[in-house]
Amino acid sequence: MTVAFWITSVVAVLSGLNVILQRNPIYSALFLVANFFCLAVYYILLNAQFLAAVQIIVYAGAIMVLFLFVLTLLSPGREEPGDDPLSRFRIPAVILAAVIAAVLAVVLAQNPLHGVVNKAGQVVDGSCPIPNANHTGGGLGCVSTIGDQLFSIYLFPFEITSFLLLLAMLGAVVLAKRKFS
Amino acid sequence: MRRFDLGSGGSTALVSTSSFLVVGAILFTLGALGVLIRRDPLVIFMSIEMMLNAVNLTLVALSRHLHSMDGQIFVFFVMTVAAAEVVIGLAIIVSIFRTRDDINVDTVNSMKG
Numbered sequence: 001m002t003v004a005f006w007i008t009s010v011v012a013v014l015s016g017l018n019v020i021l022q023r024n025p026i027y028s029a030l031f032l033v034a035n036f037f038c039l040a041v042y043y044i045l046l047n048a049q050f051l052a053a054v055q056i057i058v059y060a061g062a063i064m065v066l067f068l069f070v071l072t073l074l075s076p077g078r079e080e081p082g083d084d085p086l087s088r089f090r091i092p093a094v095i096l097a098a099v100i101a102a103v104l105a106v107v108l109a110q111n112p113l114h115g116v117v118n119k120a121g122q123v124v125d126g127s128c129p130i131p132n133a134n135h136t137g138g139g140l141g142c143v144s145t146i147g148d149q150l151f152s153i154y155l156f157p158f159e160i161t162s163f164l165l166l167l168a169m170l171g172a173v174v175l176a177k178r179k180f181s
Numbered sequence: 182m183r184r185f186d187l188g189s190g191g192s193t194a195l196v197s198t199s200s201f202l203v204v205g206a207i208l209f210t211l212g213a214l215g216v217l218i219r220r221d222p223l224v225i226f227m228s229i230e231m232m233l234n235a236v237n238l239t240l241v242a243l244s245r246h247l248h249s250m251d252g253q254i255f256v257f258f259v260m261t262v263a264a265a266e267v268v269i270g271l272a273i274i275v276s277i278f279r280t281r282d283d284i285n286v287d288t289v290n291s292m293k294g
């Protein structure tokens with residue numbers, strides 16, 4: 001599992017770098033697909049099998065196909081021009097990103113989340129105890145557990161989500177059908 | 182808050198929560214950097230998607246750490262919102278391109294005050 005984690009981390013960081021460094025947006029989109037697959041591997045390592053499947057189907061399938069459709073629709077082979085009016089912002093942008101990374105690293109180095117759960121279900125060197133009762137139904141990340149939670153505690157947000165998707169569909173149709181002079 | 186066990190098969194030599202948080206931080210920083218230095222709105226959108234995915238990874242990692250389903254359910258909703266956002270954003274980009282044949286974010290400034 002640790003080996004899988006490190007291999008996936010290298011692929012994820014390299015593909016993420018390529019997303020923002022490739023000049024052709026098509027290549028950026030394809031590297032983003034690789035990045036999404038890495039996240040699906042992370043979800044499987046984190047015991048979230050349902051989310052891994054949803055990640056591949058929704059993100060790598062639906063959303064990236066939409067991106068590639070729009071990319072090829074607009075102007076195929078389009079690249080960013082050589083002269084760069086934003087070049088004076090590049091150095092501050094890199095500095096800002098380094099600051100964000102430093103702040104996140106400091107926060108992560110100070111937090112107590114170094115616990116690992118062993119086979120007996122106890123947290124080794126961690127801060128969060130696990131209760132040993134009320135383990136009904138499936139475990140963490142099972143489809144049955146997700147459905148159980150989604151249709152009981154989170155029923156109202158789930159219904160709101162359907163309304164949100166309906167509104168997004170309506171908005172896209174309205175924006176696409178508008179006539180331009 | 183209801184707590185869940187990890188189920189069978191998922192309890193051997195687990196990677197620590199901090200490692201996933203560090204990867205999430207790196208991916209989020211890369212996304213923020215992409216938003217700052219790129220001028221193609223489609224690539225900016227992809228960078229935003231990468232940031233959303235980094236936050237999703239953090240939520241799932243903490244969900245496992247706390248043995249709670251709340252993080253995973255939240256990731257489910259974030260994915261839905263991201264899908265709606267991409268649909269509307271790409272429709273706006275296409276309509277901008279149809280009106281002015283140019284979607285460079287530096288030249289689309291007619292609403293600038």
